[in-house]
Amino acid sequence: MNLSALKGNEKLKDQLSRQEGERGLSHAYILSGPPGSGKHALARLLAAAMLCTGQGEKPCGRCGPCIKVERAVHPDVSVISDPETGKPITVDQVRQLRADAYIRPNEGERKVYLLEEADRMNPSAQNAMLKLLEEGPPYAAFLLIAGSSGGLLQTVRSRCEELALSPVGREEVLPDPERQALVQKLADALERSEELELMEAALSMEGKREELSALLDDLWMELGSRAVRAGDRRRLLRAAELVKQLRGAARLNVSAGQLSGWLCAGMFEAT
Ligand SMILES: [Zn+2]
Structure with missing residues (x-):
């Protein structure tokens, strides 16, 4: 073609x-x-x-x-x-x-x-x-x-x-500190249950197909370690479970847009 x-x-x-x-x-x-x-x-x-x-x-x-x-x-x-x-x-x-x-x-x-x-x-x-x-x-x-x-x-x-589709010229891989910042932002939004914040952070994953798996791995670990420290860990554990499922999907070449949609839907639609 x-x-x-x-x-x-x-x-x-x-x-x-x-x-x-x-x-x-x-x-x-x-x-x-x-x-x-x-x-x-x-x-x-x-x-x-x-x-x-x-x-x-x-x-x-x-x-x-x-x-x-x-x-x-x-x-x-x-x-x-x-x-x-x-x-x-x-x-x-x-x-x-x-x-x-x-x-x-x-x-x-x-x-x-x-x-x-x-x-x-x-x-x-x-x-x-x-x-x-x-x-x-x-x-x-x-x-x-x-x-x-x-x-x-x-x-x-x-x-x-x-x-x-990715914006032209923006398919490059995030440097490590930038990825960590995004992981923190996503984890904060999930922990505080801020839907808008989460959607905004999830949008930053768009065009990062290359490293979605790594990003979701880091996010899963971060949520796990926060759950250990938190008083009410139910939400964090639920978020971690969702992220774990998404890691599987990310390997199947699902787009960041779909993943962020699922994450928001999974966290907020059932509540
Ligand atoms: Zn023709």
Whole structure:
């Protein structure tokens, strides 16, 4: 797959190219990452690759469909965005999308839908989307753009492949003291049960995929040693247990965004 138009994110590009070569592109992706990480550039490349009629690596960037996607005029690519400035996509918009998806493509073999800020959709909109992900026509493909996949329902996430983008040039590994500071910040937030503080600290893990395991190991040890000293250790032990589970997930290449979402959900949703 030709993804050279996307800056940085080398690992993700390798992974996607390999996947495309082995079993073709998926029908549903979550493209997550902070502003400026290239979510829209990647969405355009995926849409073009799905519709490209050129020879060799896709997208070729030269055929009619590729050029139309690049100019945002391809009739089989639809962008669903906020109904009013700042408002998330509504359930009615998803229903319209669903009706449209059952009309066969105009020009190409596929229809591609790009959903802006999909993580801000409310649960009923997400559930309507889920039906489409599960039972939509085989030619339809969905690209869910999200600041963080943590805002998406687990059921939606399980139907999509996630492509977690990192801000360009910020994939480097944290020096040790910086990692320790982040561990302390996370442990403080968990101990004090400060949800906002925790989310903020967890966001700093974004783009640190390289060393998530090491970070979570350190955090687990820190929580354990705090629990030994603390008066009320229940919360700390629960946090340590969660972090232990997350360490397993981190080895399976789960993104920092997903991990921080799970951590916050695990700590605060049940209380
Ligand atoms: Zn092409």
